[in-house]
Amino acid sequence: MTIGILLCGEFPATLQAEFGPYSSMIRRLLGSRRATVFDVQSGQIPGSISSCEAYLVTGSSAGVYERLPWIDDLMAFLRNARGHAKLIGICFGHQVMAHAFGGSVIKSPKGWGIGLHRYELPTRSYWMDDATSIAAPASHQDQVVAAPSDARVIARSAFTPFAGLDYGDAISFQFHPEFSPAFAAALIEANRDRHRDLATSAIRSHAQPDDCARVGGWISRFLDH
8 A cells, every 4th residue: 555645734944954854754653654745735736546545634834724726726636535545634634634525624712732632532433442532742723613524523622622533434633643752842842932831831741651653553554444
């Protein structure tokens, strides 16, 4: 199986120098699977859905409601790919899939969600294990506020009620299973002026254990079955 990484953003150069490009982080999440990167922001939408058996949509600093041509092209591709390839969304990818499939996404009045967040798992899909909650890095201000009619909520919190969605042939997460604790903390530090009073406690939260490897296992089982 070849996974198409639909790259929707990149890290600042200072973070890339220490942690590498975003695509490398996604490759590590996918393990030994073959992957091809499409720089969606530069107009690199796959010419054919059959180019890959599955696609993963990454995070981005953009909002799905922004009037950017590449976002419209990406949503059209995702609608066409439904039922023909497995789809995975992370953060912005979670939001753009929800928006493309009939849900609603806004810049949340709750403000930024950063640091290690805990999510309860109200329902269990076949590719999940027996966990009742998970902890994973969050880094977002936009949120899904209404899920598409064919999506089940599989992860939620008081701050993020639609943190994980399962469409059957597609899955998505608001959180970042691809982030290491060191990178997540460095990203918050790099944006300390934006996050203000939240930054210090959010950085400290990443000293606690996370469930990113567990979520990586979920993604692997979803792709295999």
